[in-house]
Amino acid sequence: xxxxxPAVSLQGIEKTFRSPEGPVHAVRGVxxxxxxxxxxxxxxxxxxxxxxxxDVLLGLTxxxxxxxxxxxxxxxxxxxxxLIGAMLQIGSLPRDLTVREIVTVIGSLYREPVDVxxxxxQVGITRLAERRTQKLSGGETQRVRFAIxxxxxxxxxxxxEPTAAMDVEGRHAFWTTMREFAARGKTVLFAxxxxxxxxxxxxxxxxxxxxxxxVDGPTTEIKAMVGLRxxxxxxxxxxxxxxxxxxxxxxxxxxxxxxxxRCTDSDAAVRALLQAYPDARDLEITGAGxxxxxxxxxxxxxxxxxx
Amino acid sequence: xxxxxxxxxxxxxxxxxxxxxSLGFPLALYYLIAGPNRNEADLGGSGISAPLYLMVGLAAxxxxxxxISGGARIAFDRSLGWTRQLRLTPLSPRSYxxxxxxxxxxxALMTIAVLAVxxxxxxxxxxxxxxxxxVALLLxxxxxxxxxxxxxxxxxxxxxxxxxxxxxxxxLSILGGVWFPIDNGFLHAVAQxxxxxxxxxxxxxxxxxxxxxxxxxxxxxxxxxxxxALAAWAYRRDTQRV
Numbered sequence: 001x002x003x004x005x006p007a008v009s010l011q012g013i014e015k016t017f018r019s020p021e022g023p024v025h026a027v028r029g030v031x032x033x034x035x036x037x038x039x040x041x042x043x044x045x046x047x048x049x050x051x052x053x054x055d056v057l058l059g060l061t062x063x064x065x066x067x068x069x070x071x072x073x074x075x076x077x078x079x080x081x082x083l084i085g086a087m088l089q090i091g092s093l094p095r096d097l098t099v100r101e102i103v104t105v106i107g108s109l110y111r112e113p114v115d116v117x118x119x120x121x122q123v124g125i126t127r128l129a130e131r132r133t134q135k136l137s138g139g140e141t142q143r144v145r146f147a148i149x150x151x152x153x154x155x156x157x158x159x160x161e162p163t164a165a166m167d168v169e170g171r172h173a174f175w176t177t178m179r180e181f182a183a184r185g186k187t188v189l190f191a192x193x194x195x196x197x198x199x200x201x202x203x204x205x206x207x208x209x210x211x212x213x214x215v216d217g218p219t220t221e222i223k224a225m226v227g228l229r230x231x232x233x234x235x236x237x238x239x240x241x242x243x244x245x246x247x248x249x250x251x252x253x254x255x256x257x258x259x260x261x262r263c264t265d266s267d268a269a270v271r272a273l274l275q276a277y278p279d280a281r282d283l284e285i286t287g288a289g290x291x292x293x294x295x296x297x298x299x300x301x302x303x304x305x306x307x
Numbered sequence: 308x309x310x311x312x313x314x315x316x317x318x319x320x321x322x323x324x325x326x327x328x329s330l331g332f333p334l335a336l337y338y339l340i341a342g343p344n345r346n347e348a349d350l351g352g353s354g355i356s357a358p359l360y361l362m363v364g365l366a367a368x369x370x371x372x373x374x375i376s377g378g379a380r381i382a383f384d385r386s387l388g389w390t391r392q393l394r395l396t397p398l399s400p401r402s403y404x405x406x407x408x409x410x411x412x413x414x415a416l417m418t419i420a421v422l423a424v425x426x427x428x429x430x431x432x433x434x435x436x437x438x439x440x441x442v443a444l445l446l447x448x449x450x451x452x453x454x455x456x457x458x459x460x461x462x463x464x465x466x467x468x469x470x471x472x473x474x475x476x477x478x479l480s481i482l483g484g485v486w487f488p489i490d491n492g493f494l495h496a497v498a499q500x501x502x503x504x505x506x507x508x509x510x511x512x513x514x515x516x517x518x519x520x521x522x523x524x525x526x527x528x529x530x531x532x533x534x535x536a537l538a539a540w541a542y543r544r545d546t547q548r549v
Contacts, residue, residue: 058395079395086395091388096321101314108310109396145392152396 005072007156007187008034008057012066015052026052028211029066034189036071036155039182041198041219042191044208050191051089053208054160057189058086071155078156082110085154087145089161089191095134099125099144102133107151114153122180123147124173138165146174150181157181159190163197175201196287198222229266231273234282235259246272311398315410319380329376329414330421333369337361337425345429350488355514359433362426363441363510364485367448369418371506372476374449377411378456378538379463379472385545386465400546407460408453415449416442433513441513448506448527454534461541479503502530 015027027049034040042050055061057068059075070078078084093102100116107113120126125143128136136144142165149157159178163171178201182188192198198205199219207215207222215222236257243252243261248268253260259280263269266285273280319325344350344357384390393403419442426433455475463471480486482494483503489495498504505523512518519527 060391060394080397080399082397084395086392088388088391088395091392094318094384094387094389096318097314101317105310105314106396108308109398148392 005069006033007036007038007071008032008189009069010053010057010066011068013053013056013063013068014065015049015056015061015063025211027056027063030208030211030213032206032213032216034187036187037182037185038204039178039188039202040190041202041205042189042208043193043195043198043205043222044191044214045193047210048193048208049211050193050208051160052211054088054158054189054191058084058158082112082152083155084158085149085152085156086158087149087160087162089164091145093133093136093141093144095132097133098130099133099136099147100129102144103147103151106148110152112153114151116151119147119151122150122177124169124177139167139170142166143170143174146177150177154186156187156189159188161191161193163192163194195222229263230286231261231263231266231269232282232284232286233259233261233273233280235277235280238277242276243273246276248272308402311402312406312409315406316413319377319410319414325376325414329369329373329418333365333372333418334421334425337365337422338429341429355511356431358426358429359431359514362422362429362431363513364507366419366422366441366445367483367503367507367510368476368480368485369422370415370445370449371452371479371503372472373414373418374411374452375456375459375472375476377407377414378453379459379468381407381457381460382463382465382468385461390545394546400542404457404542407457411453411456412446412449415445419445437513440518441510444509444512444518445506448502448509451502451527451530451534452506454531454538457538458534458541461538461545480507483507500526502527 010030010032013027013030014025017024017026030049030053032053042053044050052061056063057070057075059068059079068075071083073081073083075084097105100120103119104116107116107119117126120129123143123146125140125147128140128144133141133144142162146159146162149159157178162178163174166174175197178188178190190197190202199222202219204217205215205219205222206213234257235254238254238257238259240252240254240259243249243254243259246261246269248263248265249261249272250264251262261269261273270283270285273283341358341361344361347357349355350357350360381390384393390403394400423438459468459471459475479501480503482489482498482501483505484490484498484507485503489498489504499522505519505527508516508519508523
């Protein structure tokens with residue numbers, strides 16, 4: 001409970017669920033410490049154990065082993081003191097209340113809520129203020145749920161896949177608001193399966209896979225560890241082994257004349273590719289999807305130090 | 308907390324289904340049945356006029372419905388993930404339940420008020436003391452139903468809620484003697500073991516009936532304890548799982 005208590009402390013968290021097909025080890029020994037003021041992405045593909053970890057962190061699910069502390073308190077204590085704001089992955093809003101009313105009623109449960117009009121403005125839903133909740137679209141509902149999470153003026157904001165049902169406009173408004181919130185020195189933990197979101201909006205990413213933390217570090221570090229970009233090109237008679245040895249390329253695949261290069265440094269790779277193969281054409285550079293990046297990472301793990 | 312209670316009440320009053328079922332339905336039934344029989348001064352040999360008998364009977368039926376529905380509405384909050392969201396706020400689970408019960412009782416009082424006005428239009432005249440006695444005893448008699456509502460709110464899904472609550476209140480009200488007096492035979496013996504029978508008896512305090520004897524208190528308290536324990540169990544089971 002000292003002054004320097006971390007915002008989040010997860011030690012040795014384990015959680016197993018029973019299912020008809022036998023036990024499911026959703027989380028198998030997770031240790032994460034988040035300092036006040038950090039913006040951390042909990043990253044991982046679906047089924048990595050992110051939501052279970054968040055449920056345990058918030059005290060919604062009991063952990064089988066290990067301990068949880070939020071700002072030096074047990075989760076229930078931190079929640080009772082009004083220090084936590086949260087937006088869960090699944091959830092809807094009760095009907096027959098207006099947007100303003102539902103944000104107001106949640107704010108009223110806290111000692112120092114933010115002004116409701118300010119929150120609606122920040123989240124970009126002022127024009128929806130008088131609308132009944134049952135008349136909102138999926139994306140609008142998500143934004144109201146976000147407003148509910150921040151009207152509480154929390155020290156720690158926990159968001160589980162916040163942009164899942166949002167449209168482009170909603171996502172943009174959402175991340176802008178999240179950054180403003182974090183800039184006030186608040187701690188944010190958000191779960192996502194988009195590497196780009198983690199990269200763009202978090203200082204640090206905790207990458208989970210199959211219930212474990214695979215990597216925990218600055219997002220730049222994670223980017224460097226995975227083949228973030230992919231170059232596709234048309235190149236007749238390509239020698240895949242030689243392509244894989246080009247600077248910035250981590251692996252090369254091909255079918256017929258089409259080649260696919262996974263790159264740790266796509267800029268260097270493009271220069272080297274065009275220099276070595278001036279007849280390469282139809283170049284296309286794309287950011288890797290998270291699944292792809294994730295495969296790269298775990299493959300590296302399997303190969304161990306030999307790679 | 309007052310803001311929370313106010314909006315919980317608003318949610319209920321803006322719900323068309325509530326207004327129709329808990330206020331409109333008893334009212335419509337009252338006029339449909341008591342209207343044509345408004346001059347019947349001695350219903351079924353009970354010595355009570357039809358408008359009065361049906362007014363107090365429907366008060367029992369309507370409040371039973373209101374209070375069961377009040378708890379059962381927890382099923383909506385659960386299906387929306389709203390109970391989970393509320394568990395992440397300083398609102399204690401106890402306050403959540405207490406508010407549901409408070410709102411349920413407030414809607415029960417509204418049902419009584421609506422029927423009181425309707426009764427007056429059909430010539431029912433009761434002293435303030437009769438009203439006070441009836442309402443006080445009704446509020447006690449409703450306790451088992453409040454607990455029952457909380458149980459249903461935790462074990463039912465939103466889809467099964469309507470038929471379950473509707474069927475249960477219909478059955479309990481028939482066996483409790485809302486629609487016609489049950490005062491002898493096998494049915495009477497069964498009915499005396501039900502909380503709805505005593506709820507109806509409570510309402511009949513206003514129509515010259517006697518307050519509960521020992522059996523009434525015993526049955527009501529026993530059901531309150533049993534259903535209250537079930538409600539606590541259902542509530543704990545639910546919070547452990549979510």
